[in-house]
Amino acid sequence: MTIRIIPTTPIAGQKPGTSGLRKKTPVFMGHHYLENFVQSIFDVVGAAGKTFVLGGDGRYFNDRAAQVILRMAAANGAARVIVGQGAILSTPAASHLIRLNKTDGGIIMSASHNPGGPEEDFGVKFNMPNGGPAPEGVTEAMYRRTTEITEYRIVEAQDLDLSRVGRTALAGMVVDVVDPVADYAALMETLFDFGAIRAMFASGFRMRMDSMCAVTGPYAVEILERRLGAAPGTCVNAVPLPDFGGMHPDPNPTWAKALMDEMFGDAAPDFGAASDGDGDRNMVVGRGIYVSPSDSLAVLAANAHLAPGYAQGLKGVARSMPTSAAADRVAAALGIGHYETPTGWKFFGNLLDAGRATICGEESFGTGSDHVREKDGLWAVLLWLNILSVRKQTVAEILAEHWARFGRNYYSRHDFEAIATEKADAMMGALRGALAGLKGQVVEGMVIAAADDFAYTDPVDGSVSTKQGVRVMFEDGSRFVLRLSGTGTEGATLRMYLERFAPGPDGLDLDPQAALAPVIAAAHGLARIAEFTGRTAPDVVT
Incomplete structure (x- = not known):
């Protein structure tokens, strides 16, 4: 040769x-x-x-x-x-x-x-x-x-x-x-109570796992159906295909619509999940209820001790800046550290390696722990199954109890895809230029408490990352974040993150888009999205 x-x-x-x-x-x-x-x-x-x-x-x-x-x-x-x-x-x-x-x-x-x-x-x-x-x-x-x-x-x-x-x-x-598959499946068996999950499936628990014709299909079939005893056919779209069967392999309510329709139908199974092209993202759905990635991270952090691999408790919880603060509230209650990093899983690596965090998550359907150094879609699904097998409650009941204890961070992400890069850059430049004068303004009945371009200093190595997303924060705890994504291949994707906190006991069961309406209007107005991009509505809402 x-x-x-x-x-x-x-x-x-x-x-x-x-x-x-x-x-x-x-x-x-x-x-x-x-x-x-x-x-x-x-x-x-x-x-x-x-x-x-x-x-x-x-x-x-x-x-x-x-x-x-x-x-x-x-x-x-x-x-x-x-x-x-x-x-x-x-x-x-x-x-x-x-x-x-x-x-x-x-x-x-x-x-x-x-x-x-x-x-x-x-x-x-x-x-x-x-x-x-x-x-x-x-x-x-x-x-x-x-x-x-x-x-x-x-x-x-x-x-x-x-x-x-x-x-x-x-x-x-x-x-x-x-x-x-083999080594990964063996690792999962060390983290979760496979016996308890098997018993739950044996008792009649039903699940649907949509691998979207992508890589997690063989992993899901081996672990869920063969090792945990889920009924044959539990895993759908389980054969990886070069074109993902024509699907958009992004596990969110828009692209996993078939799963959403099934989970909100009359014969819905108890639990639904989907994973993405390379297996690092996940979407979780209960019968008749969607779990936002931010809520999923918070619930997993609050209940991780129910799984053998995390029985000793968590060292800390880390989230990306655009992810809701729901996980912070859990960390505060547990008396452990919580960290806010830029978007990108690589920013969690130092925290995990230094033993400062155990569970990490991003609002973009990514959740993981210190078992690897990537987000892990199937891991999140298995942790949910472990929690369900121990608590013996529905997903809806677990969420309701979580919000009653911690309050609810209403949250959504609006994506505006394939915007001409120069238009997106001009919009972000204009918004950055206006940040210094925003404090104290009243928009949609809310007073702006602060506005900045998020910068992060790594607590482990001291490295600094700047211009990680424009944040506008209101006195009532609401906020919106705007950033341009680096994961697309054509034009620019504008991601708009929206959050509003309801402490309870009232106002915990609203439609998220309705609860967020004032924040949505404020974001569109302050960023002048229509003026710069010509867009008045997002392509994807999650």
Whole structure:
């Protein structure tokens, strides 16, 4: 086998976002595009003598990209690559394999919750030896390398057979093809009371798990149906497909409408859940009641001690800044630390590694704990099942008791997708320019208490992240947050986060959009969304 050194030139725009580099699949398939970015990864982190994990969510181009990455790893001197069978690994499973095998990191091929297919989205990101996404300093170094790269290294070789578990070799590099589910499922058995959950299913408890034709299908079938005894057919859309069956694999009420319709129907099962493209997000639904991600985080934190893996209590709870403050109220009641970080799971890594937090969550349907360094959709579902099996209540009853104890943070996110980037930037620039004069203004009957552009100083390493989202906070505890998302591949996505607190005992059972109406109106007016973007209504409401 020959190692070839291929001349190349920088390709503009290879700047990783909050979760790696994401572009349209034809872009990644373009001449030198994937190779330039992968070589930049290896140039920054080093490959000689190292061991990596490799896998992806099975979307279109996943199989071809895996072969390229393996040949480049060998050419750059890697000693070993652990790859999921069929080049498949959920993102949390990849994080676990990195930690379990004490590797030097891993490359994950995914665009998470974004659609897949020949004309849709693809992505590549690097995870560090702790199993978590590369921090900003590392991704910035990778980006700088893409702007100066002159060559990449690749082995000339036939494709490896990744369909069978076992060991093979590539130009002196060991390639271990592993069952993508087994080690992850074994980890889940150490965290949760599988016996109690099995007994609940045996008693007639019914569930629907929608994997949205994405990567968690095999994990859900193995764990829920085979190990926990859920009825065959509990897991739907459980075969991962390159185009996710034409679905948008984002587990929210808009894209998981079939699940929502079933859970609000006359013959609804007791519990419903969905997961996304790469398995790191989750949506939870009870019979006739939707659980917002912010409420889910708070309920899981308040009840985690019911699961064996968390019986000793939590060290702390962390949430992204746009996530509601519901989890903060739980942490205060438990007497543990609570942390507010920028959006992006990598910001939780230091808190988890330092033992300051045990459970973390984002309003964008991501929840996880210190068992890995990624959010973990199926983990959240299993913790909910463990709680239900112990409390022997419905989801609605658990939520009602939670709000009665802690109050209710009414919360919603409105997404305005594919806005022209220059219009979105102009709107955010104008709003930032107005922040200093907002305090004391009365808008929609609410007095503005403070307004800022969120900045975060990491309590562990002292690093500072600025311009993480514009916040406008009112004296009654309401607030809205505006930020541009880094997870899309076309134009800009404006995310508007809305929150209003009801302390109870009255006003705990309102429709969230009605409860939030004054905050919604204030956000539209102050940000001048229609004026800058031409949009008067969001594309997605969660």
